[in-house]
Amino acid sequence: MNLDQFFEKIKKQYDRKLPFVVYKKPSSSKLKCMLQATDVLHAVVDFTESGFVFAPFDSSQDAFIVPIEHAEIVSVEFDKNDFSKTERKNHKTSDMVDSHRESEKLAHINQVKNGITAIEEGCFSKVVLSRRELVANVENHPIEIFKRLLQRYPPAFVYCWYHPKVGLWLGATPETLLNIKGHQLHTMSLAGTQAFEGTVDVVWKEKEKEEQQIVTDFIVESLRESVGNHRSTTDLMTVTDQKTVRAGNLLHLQTEISMRLTPENKDLKPILEALHPTPAVCGFPKDKAKAYIVENEGYPREFYAGFMGELHLKETISRNPNRRNVENNAYRVQKSVSNLYVNLRCMQIKGEDVFIYVGGGITKDSNPTAEWEETVHKSKIIKSVL
Numbered sequence: 001m002n003l004d005q006f007f008e009k010i011k012k013q014y015d016r017k018l019p020f021v022v023y024k025k026p027s028s029s030k031l032k033c034m035l036q037a038t039d040v041l042h043a044v045v046d047f048t049e050s051g052f053v054f055a056p057f058d059s060s061q062d063a064f065i066v067p068i069e070h071a072e073i074v075s076v077e078f079d080k081n082d083f084s085k086t087e088r089k090n091h092k093t094s095d096m097v098d099s100h101r102e103s104e105k106l107a108h109i110n111q112v113k114n115g116i117t118a119i120e121e122g123c124f125s126k127v128v129l130s131r132r133e134l135v136a137n138v139e140n141h142p143i144e145i146f147k148r149l150l151q152r153y154p155p156a157f158v159y160c161w162y163h164p165k166v167g168l169w170l171g172a173t174p175e176t177l178l179n180i181k182g183h184q185l186h187t188m189s190l191a192g193t194q195a196f197e198g199t200v201d202v203v204w205k206e207k208e209k210e211e212q213q214i215v216t217d218f219i220v221e222s223l224r225e226s227v228g229n230h231r232s233t234t235d236l237m238t239v240t241d242q243k244t245v246r247a248g249n250l251l252h253l254q255t256e257i258s259m260r261l262t263p264e265n266k267d268l269k270p271i272l273e274a275l276h277p278t279p280a281v282c283g284f285p286k287d288k289a290k291a292y293i294v295e296n297e298g299y300p301r302e303f304y305a306g307f308m309g310e311l312h313l314k315e316t317i318s319r320n321p322n323r324r325n326v327e328n329n330a331y332r333v334q335k336s337v338s339n340l341y342v343n344l345r346c347m348q349i350k351g352e353d354v355f356i357y358v359g360g361g362i363t364k365d366s367n368p369t370a371e372w373e374e375t376v377h378k379s380k381i382i383k384s385v386l
């Protein structure tokens with residue numbers, strides 16, 4: 001199947017109002033699509049399922065899945081230059097938004113000020129506050145928007161999820177929630193933001209370093225509790241130093257965390273319950289920050305700041321041919337692989353409207369106007385493809 005046939009197939013599926021998800025993993029040149037033959041909505045029961053999962057921010061609500069046993073899977077290789085002709089049809093988008101900007105700005109600044117007051121009163125030490133920006137619809141087909149995301153954000157996880165009973169979401173996220181391959185677990189702590197101005201060699205303020213350290217400490221502690229309570233996790237966990245990474249027009253602070261799982265802790269559910277939502281999208285302590293967000297943000301996050309990706313897919317891996325004492329060292333093993341990402345830098349398309357979701361971490365030292373600017377930078381990532 002070539003690239004045109006691949007996208008034609010997805011467009012037909014969308015015209016028939018049948019569910020699909022099309023995606024590309026970070027820095028990969030492989031596009032993968034799962035198409036469901038009926039519009040049955042499959043809710044996740046216990047995360048032992050296999051397929052592509054789409055989970056909301058609020059884990060008390062249902063997560064959905066395109067189950068592998070009900071999906072036709074197609075994949076194709078691409079080069080980002082394949083999409084250089086995917087032109088924007090509508091250039092007025094940001095002008096229209098500008099006219100609403102002043103009231104949105106005041107509302108967000110006010111929300112951040114209230115968050116800082118709650119921190120000063122001791123409710124929590126960090127809370128991630130977001131806003132939903134409405135952009136009048138562009139006449140673009142979602143698949144054309146998806147192609148532009150592919151072209152612009154090669155290092156991101158780029159996706160388009162559609163289910164007639166859930167909705168239409170697209171995004172290009174820089175944040176991994178979990179990669180599990182066999183017994184090896186990998187995750188990251190991502191927080192702190194500044195504009196990219198031509199170099200990743202930048203200085204970070206204490207405020208951002210602290211904001212990101214809260215996320216790292218939470219992840220390490222959650223993994224220790226959910227995975228490592230019956231052994232010495234410190235021996236089995238690797239935590240890198242903070243480093244600067246680029247995500248489109250922005251820079252973030254990132255720490256990578258890896259650990260080895262044992263057969264007793266291969267169950268994903270307790271790991272996901274402990275990790276999601278991390279303080280990169282919620283706050284700390286988690287329950288208090290989450291309750292504050294649900295009560296005060298003034299709109300439902302739905303799938304923004306939730307997670308999505310491959311759940312328990314089987315991958316065939318060749319063993320290292322240099323291993324000793326292996327008679328047939330060309331043998332292959334099948335491993336269970338899960339690749340989950342946090343749903344950031346995303347949009348939801350609802351008929352004539354496009355909603356863009358953007359937020360930022362608030363601590364006691366946050367500056368409300370700077371926090372507003374940060375959400376403006378973040379929304380540009382998505383607006384630039386409309």
Ligand SMILES: C=C(O[C@H]1C=CC=C(C(=O)O)[C@@H]1O)C(=O)O
Nearest residue numbers: 191192193280344358359360361
């Ligand atoms: C919550 C978002 O970003 C998170 C990820 C990276 C940096 C963040 C920050 O600097 O606040 C956020 O924690 C968002 O993009 O909506």
